Amino acid sequence: MDLQQQVLAGKCAQPFSFLGPQNKDASTLTVNLLFPTAQSVRLLSKNGKKVLAKADANESGLCSIDIKKQSLVFPYLVEVTNPQGKHRFFDPYQFIDDAYHAVHFIDHAPENIYRQAGAQLLSSSQGVDGVRFAVFAPNASAVSVIGDFNAWNIQQHPMQKTDLGYFVLFVPGLAAGEKYKFAVHDAHGHRLADKSDPVGFQQEQYPSHSSVVYDHEAYQWHDDKWLARKNRNPYRQPMSIYEVHLGSWKRPNAPEQRYMSYHQLADDLVDYVKQMAYTHIEVLPVSEFPFDGSWGYQPVGLFAPTSRFGDADSFKYFVDQCHQQGIGVIIDWVPAHFPEDPHGLARFDGTCVYEYEDPRKGWHPDWNSCIYDFGKDTVRQFLVGNALYWFDKFHVDAIRVDAVASMLYLDYSREDGEWIPNIDGSNHNYEAISLLKWMNTEVYKQYPHAITIAEESTSFAGVSRPVSDGGLGFGFKWNMGWMHDSLSYIEKDPAYRKYHHGELTFSMVYAYDENFVLPISHDEVVHGKGSMLQKMPGDEWQKFANLRAYYGFMFGHPGKKLQFMGNEFAQPIEWNHDQELRWDMLSHPMHAGIHQLYRDLNKVYQHFTALHELDHEHGGFRWIDLHNSEQSLLSFTRTDSDNNQLVLVICNFTPVPHDNMRFGVPKSGSYRVIINTDEQDYGGSAYALKTQVRSEAIAWHDLDDSICTNVPPLATLMLVCEQI
Structure with missing residues (x-):
């Protein structure tokens, strides 16, 4: 199959060797043009006011126009007459250098893939605006770009294959919003399903899946202050x-x-x-x-x-x-x-x-x-x-x-x-x-x-x-280990948690091996796993109390926090991607209480540097008592980088309250409650609790000072030390 036959069949990988200006002899060019349904063609000057040459097209829409080299002024316009009227456009096949430019440096840097490949809006070296297409298909025998602009006809815009395996073409006159795809023929000449652009910046939904030419420079950003903000060390934020x-x-x-x-x-x-x-x-x-x-x-x-x-x-x-x-x-x-x-x-x-x-x-x-x-x-x-x-x-x-x-x-x-x-x-x-x-x-x-x-x-x-x-x-x-272990623990009946105490404490063995995020993601509330609320054991009150205590423990534990939507108000059923979240649950006091708790946990976590600044450094955490498995109690402290701020975290994972429990503290001072997941506003029991207690010089937990406080059932307490 010669080049002309390949062009007519829409299977030409070297269109620049046939279409556009071709040397006929030392003084003459032959301009080959293909426009299906064309009857006649004229070559015009750039402004369209001067006729440079003209000829009739054959029945296939192919037209060959001979013209003296000195008479063809670039860039030239093409005017096609067909039964639908007259159509003017710049011949894509006169822009060979602009097409090839896409691949000169494409492999020099990874970002060049989106700066050079795909559909790039640009002006040609001769000042003509259009779109340069470049797609990697190294083993294809032919590729054409098709779209509304050529009635999805594979004959009209065959692309040039390059040594790097890219097919390229600059199509003048196209702008943002044009739909397009690539018609690809495999190495044996068989046409494949039309392909969306692998580097396309915008794409339509089913059934077309068409790519859309997009201008990345059009949007005007207003986030300069955000991008220029200081104190951006994420590990300490x-x-x-x-x-x-x-x-x-x-x-x-x-x-x-x-x-x-x-x-x-x-x-x-x-x-x-x-x-x-x-x-x-x-x-x-x-x-x-x-x-x-x-x-x-x-x-x-x-x-x-x-x-x-x-x-x-x-x-x-x-x-x-x-x-x-x-x-x-x-x-x-x-x-x-x-x-x-x-x-x-x-x-x-x-x-x-x-x-x-x-x-x-x-x-x-x-x-x-x-x-x-x-x-x-x-x-x-x-x-x-x-x-x-x-x-x-x-x-x-x-x-x-x-x-x-x-x-x-x-x-x-x-x-x-x-x-x-x-x-x-x-x-x-x-x-x-x-x-x-x-x-x-x-x-x-x-x-x-x-x-x-x-x-x-x-x-x-x-x-x-x-x-x-x-x-x-x-x-x-x-931190998938923390997630699996802590959920496995909290799903158990409180009566049996004492036998699984290590599932909560083990995470601190490796807590600083990586810079961890603590995730409760979408994967934990789908495929029969139930919602976070459904995972909790006990009657309705205990389910909510367990969840509140667990969230408090999560915010006390070292590591950044991640929570899937709906978990923050105790979505009653597992997530369904075909339905919106159960926002109606916020009219129920218990769900509203979880919602308020999660907001307060976020605020406390951000406000108190001890709870986030040393998430990834050993000095930010200290066990007070990790061995009280019999009562399913955990206590530990978090500190900031200057060791000025200290937060004591106490977790009770049984429905049994404890009065006048003593906890060793590494600093003397007044300890003020900043989070109590058992508060009435959160749906808790509002178990009697002093909001502020002073430390005493009573040795406890291998520390010189200690505090004495009540511990509510199924609850997490956070207390900040304030110097006397």
Whole structure:
């Protein structure tokens, strides 16, 4: 098949060798143009006032116009006459240098993936505005860009294949808002399902899944004060995170609107989070995804905020409003796997461009999805560039990296014979480890105040240690051990808790091995696990009391805090992504009490530096009594960096109150109650308790001084030491 036949069939990988200006002889050019249904074609000067040449088109819409070289002035316009009328446009195939420029430096830095690839709005070297398309499909025999602008016809805009495996084309006259996809033919010439742009910045929902040209420079940010703020050491700052599924936090009242928009969320959700005194919002993955039931954890468009809630500018507005209200934004990021949807990355050009070829490495049995090939340079750049992209273009403050354990281990969820050992015969995926180190290095190098958080469920060493010290380089790690152990404990009947006391105390053995976040995430309130309230034993009062005591313990324990939406008011049933939260429960006093407690815990946690400043340093914690398993009592202190502030935490995990209990204290002074989860306003029993007690020079718990106080049933107390 010669070039002309390839062009007519929509299967040409070298269109610049046939379309546009071609040398006919030393003095003459032949301009080849293809416009289906064209009857005649004229070449015009840039301003359209001068006719340079003209000719008739054949029945296929192909037209060849001969013109003297000195007569063709660049850039030239094309005027096509067809049954629908006259159409004027600049010939894309006269802009060969502008098309090729996309790939000259694309592999020099990870951020070039979103600065050069995809659909880039720009002006050509000759001053013509348009969109440069670049898509990586190294084993494709042909790729065309299709869209409303060419009636989705694969003949009209074939793309040029480059030595780096990218197909490129500059299409003049296009602007933001244009819909497009890539028509891809595999190495054997078979047409695949049309593909969304892997680096597309905006994408439509089902059924089109079309990418949309987007202008990142259009949105005007107003978060300068937030970005310029000082004292940004996250390890010594409070971090109380509200984890949110945007589609089910609340639903709109309008029946024609399925979801709240980013703009509505920027008003209602941000206002709520501020009232509740959270420091951060963490949103479940916002990268475009086709299936609602995946909650975003099966993303297809990594560079496109999901259009369920609005366009990319609207998501920027949401982040902007968070920042203006003093709230940080964390997004869940999913570099571990992707689904097989035909418009997505799977077998993108008919081969495994993005995923491992061997299913023992490239297929995830738990989630029925493809695993990225972490060893390919192009895939590594794609993923690292995407992480940088969210900090750069959307001003997010942190990424929480999903399913890190599944990346680290080659045998994750696999039986013997179902996985391939590494070069040393072990189960570590060195390629994924290297990728995560590179990602963290680039993020912290380019955005020093950014935060990366790992969801890593094993004891892999050094997840939140610097790469220079042999770690993976994350800023923080979710403390899955604390979560599992503490929930296992609190779910037990209080009568049996004394036999499991170590489940609460063991976390302090490894509390400083990593920079931990204490997570009660969406995963703990789905798939039959019940809501947090449903996990609690006992009658209704005891369920609420247990939950209040547990939340108090969580805020006293070292580590940043994360709570999934609905848990803060004791959602009565487990989370359902198809329904909004049970906000009606706030009219019930017990639920309202939990709600008020959680707000007060957030405020106390932020106000008292002892409760957050040394979350990740040994000097910030001291056991008072960890051995009282018989009464299921725990007591410990938290201090700040200057050892000026001290908070005593006492937890009683049985329904038995204790009068005049003595606790050793490392400082003499007056101890004032700042949190009592048994307060009447919280739905508690309001058990008699002095709000302030003075220490006495009575040795207790191996300390010279002690205090004496009542301890309410199923309650956590926090008392701050104030010098006499």
